[in-house]
Amino acid sequence: MTIKETLSWASEQLQFSCERPLFEAELLLAYHLHKERVYLHVHEHDEVDNIDSFKSLIARRASHEPYEYIVGKVSFYDIKLFVKQGVLIPRPETELLIDEVSSVIEKEDITSIAEIGVGSGAISIVLARKFPSLKIIATDISLDAIAIAKDNIEAFGLSDRITLVHTNLLDGIEEQIELVVSNPPYIASNALLKSNVKDYEPHTALFGGEIGDELLKQIITQAKQKGASYLACEMGYDQKASMEHFLTQSGVQYIKFYDDLAGLNRGFITKF
Ligand SMILES: C[S@@+](CC[C@H](N)C(=O)[O-])C[C@H]1O[C@@H](n2cnc3c(N)ncnc32)[C@H](O)[C@@H]1O
Known part of the structure; x- marks a missing residue:
């Protein structure tokens, strides 16, 4: 699947668990690829590596697990903290x-x-x-x-x-x-x-x-x-x-x- 197809699939999976499904799909795909969100828009026709592991992130979020626990991080005040x-x-x-x-x-x-x-x-x-x-x-x-x-x-x-x-x-x-x-x-x-x-x-x-x-x-x-x-x-x-x-x-x-x-x-x- 390309980045564009993956985002479309993922945002559909997240439609009942997230207020902004496409945005969260982008955040999770950027996290999966170790890239910034903007990268996804510039490379929308690239294939996504290791798609099964990305799908399991989406499954966790679709089950309402908070984004911060999935990525293990939260921004707070002027710092980033590890959370789980x-x-x-x-x-x-x-x-x-x-x-x-x-x-x-x-x-x-x-x-x-x-x-x-x-x-x-x-x-x-x-x-x-x-x-x-x-x-x-x-x-x-x-x-x-x-x-x-x-x-x-x-x-x-x-x-x-x-x-x-x-x-x-x-x-x-x-x-x-x-x-x-x-x-x-x-x-x-x-x-x-x-x-x-x-x-x-x-x-x-x-x-x-x-x-x-x-x-x-x-x-x-x-x-x-x-x-x-x-x-x-x-x-x-x-x-x-x-x-x-x-x-x-x-x-x-x-x-x-x-x-x-x-x-x-x-x-x-x-x-x-
Ligand atoms: C609302 S959280 C706040 C955590 C953190 N200070 C923050 O603001 O993100 C409340 C914290 O109080 C702890 N807690 C609950 N009852 C407590 C008690 N009787 N004595 C000490 N800590 C307690 C919980 O384990 C939890 O970590």
């Missing part, structure tokens, strides 16, 4: 949490932070690269996530500044921490999710409890107990009222909520 099944694929909205945290780190000259739920390492790695004096303790309850974060942290040469700890929240962490950051699981356990999320991404990274905000509340309580001055968290678009109530009851000096690019409530920064 077992770890959450970092989302663009989490870049906003990084910007919110960065302004506090900069303003308050913060040098010691903790991240709860490090996942692939996305937040900790970007922050460590932005702030060369920053030391980070990054925890996760998932050993799969810790292993993938370790690979990413090593790839960026940050193992001396990001310490990974396999634990629940901040249990056992005794070091003095000025700020805690977290993009925790915050989805309600009965929420309806698309197949690419619910059938492929780890449920420990998605579901925060029956209502969804249970883990967020535990994080607020623990960050305060551990003596952190600041806490910054991503949250669900419908969790502002419950977070505001819980934070106010916990006794905080201020709360700033921020929105995502769709204008939905997406997170908060608070000072204890």
Whole structure:
């Protein structure tokens, strides 16, 4: 099959699983051929080598497996991270949490932070690269996530500044921490999710409890107990009222909520 025929076949295979089947077919064919997408348009009459292996990539995507797991990579902020099944694929909205945290780190000259739920390492790695004096303790309850974060942290040469700890929240962490950051699981356990999320991404990274905000509340309580001055968290678009109530009851000096690019409530920064 030529590149042109292959793309036409592949986009038909992807029509029920992808919003942009031709675009995703092009991305996967470019990945298969180790070329840029533009190459496909210039060489549309060339034959595709090893077509069976390309067909198996298309079969995976047609079964709703996320593109990022198939190619093992995701772009996030200013970096590319290695990802595979077992770890959450970092989302663009989490870049906003990084910007919110960065302004506090900069303003308050913060040098010691903790991240709860490090996942692939996305937040900790970007922050460590932005702030060369920053030391980070990054925890996760998932050993799969810790292993993938370790690979990413090593790839960026940050193992001396990001310490990974396999634990629940901040249990056992005794070091003095000025700020805690977290993009925790915050989805309600009965929420309806698309197949690419619910059938492929780890449920420990998605579901925060029956209502969804249970883990967020535990994080607020623990960050305060551990003596952190600041806490910054991503949250669900419908969790502002419950977070505001819980934070106010916990006794905080201020709360700033921020929105995502769709204008939905997406997170908060608070000072204890
Ligand atoms: C939504 S993912 C965020 C991953 C990454 N920080 C990101 O933004 O892409 C939440 C992470 O929290 C971890 N997690 C869930 N419950 C936890 C707990 N009780 N203690 C520590 N980590 C937890 C999950 O394993 C997952 O890696």
